[in-house]
Structures are given as C-alpha cells and as structure tokens.
Amino acid sequence: MGTLQLEVVTPDKTVVSGEVEMAVCPGIEGEFGVLPKHVSLLSALKIGGLRYRTGGKDEHVFISGGFADVNNDVLTVLAESAELADSIDTARAMAAKERAEKRIAGHDEKVDMTRAEAALQRAIVRLQLAQLR
Numbered sequence: 692m693g694t695l696q697l698e699v700v701t702p703d704k705t706v707v708s709g710e711v712e713m714a715v716c717p718g719i720e721g722e723f724g725v726l727p728k729h730v731s732l733l734s735a736l737k738i739g740g741l742r743y744r745t746g747g748k749d750e751h752v753f754i755s756g757g758f759a760d761v762n763n764d765v766l767t768v769l770a771e772s773a774e775l776a777d778s779i780d781t782a783r784a785m786a787a788k789e790r791a792e793k794r795i796a797g798h799d800e801k802v803d804m805t806r807a808e809a810a811l812q813r814a815i816v817r818l819q820l821a822q823l824r
C-alpha cells in the first residue's frame with residue numbers, strides 16, 4: 692500500500708520526521724485522515740492531537756494549530772509548538788491550565804480573553820494526550 696512521509700516542524704525543531712502508514716490531523720473543520728496516495732491538500736489546523744501509525748503502533752503528537760500540507764505522499768505539518776505525547780510535561784500543563792483559568796475567571800479588562808482561552812485549550816489538550824501514552 693506504500694507509505695507516507697510525515698514531517699512535523701515548529702520554528703525551533705523537527706518533532707517528527709519519518710515514514711508512517713497513516714495520520715489523522717486536527718483540522719479546523721474536523722479531523723481528517725491521510726493515507727498514502729492522498730490527493731493534494733492544504734488545511735488549517737486547530738489545537739489538538741495528531742495521531743499517526745508506524746509499525747502498526749499509534750503515536751500521538753500535540754499540535755498548537757498551524758497548517759497541514761499533503762503533496763506526493765509527504766504530509767508536512769507546520770505548527771507554532773508541537774511535542775510528542777511522551778515528552779509532555781504534565782506538571783507544566785497543569786500549571787498553565789490553572790494560570791489560564793484564573794485569568795479567565797478574573798474578569799480583568801486588561802486580560803486578552805482569546806489568548807487566555809487558547810492557552811487553556813493547549814493545556815487541556817496536552818493533559819488529554821499525556822493520558823494516552
């Protein structure tokens with residue numbers, strides 16, 4: 692059936708680079724799967740988990756949103772931040788979640804609510820993905 696090359700890249704590092712059997716991406720309009728021979732596609736991603744299968748085993752990666760590009764059996768994901776579920780620091784995510792919840796509950800006009808809600812969402816998804824490892 693062939694394979695797909697997956698590249699998950701952030702401004703600081705390459706988080707995943709390798710051949711996979713399939714991947715499921717957190718598209719802004721819902722999850723979508725990518726198999727070998729997929730048509731070319733460019734999609735915006737939301738904060739979520741990207742799942743991929745390699746050697747028959749599922750792996751999960753946190754994605755802070757960004758873009759997925761599929762072309763000629765290469766799936767490239769560009770994200771502001773990403774980490775493998777195995778390298779998620781749970782204590783850090785819990786602290787980030789608490790900070791964001793306090794900001795949101797504080798009703799302070801100076802707080803950027805959109806930013807606080809995005810930080811909360813990142814922390815919630817990191818904690819969910821850490822449970823899957």
Ligand code: ATP
Nearest residue numbers: 755772773774778779780781783784787810813817
């Ligand atoms: P924090 O407030 O804890 O920095 P954040 O959601 O604002 O969380 P990001 O801006 O998404 O953090 O990421 C900044 C960098 O820190 C990225 O390299 C990201 O991979 C890493 N990072 C953030 N939170 C965690 C975590 N809980 N475990 C592992 N790496 C993390």
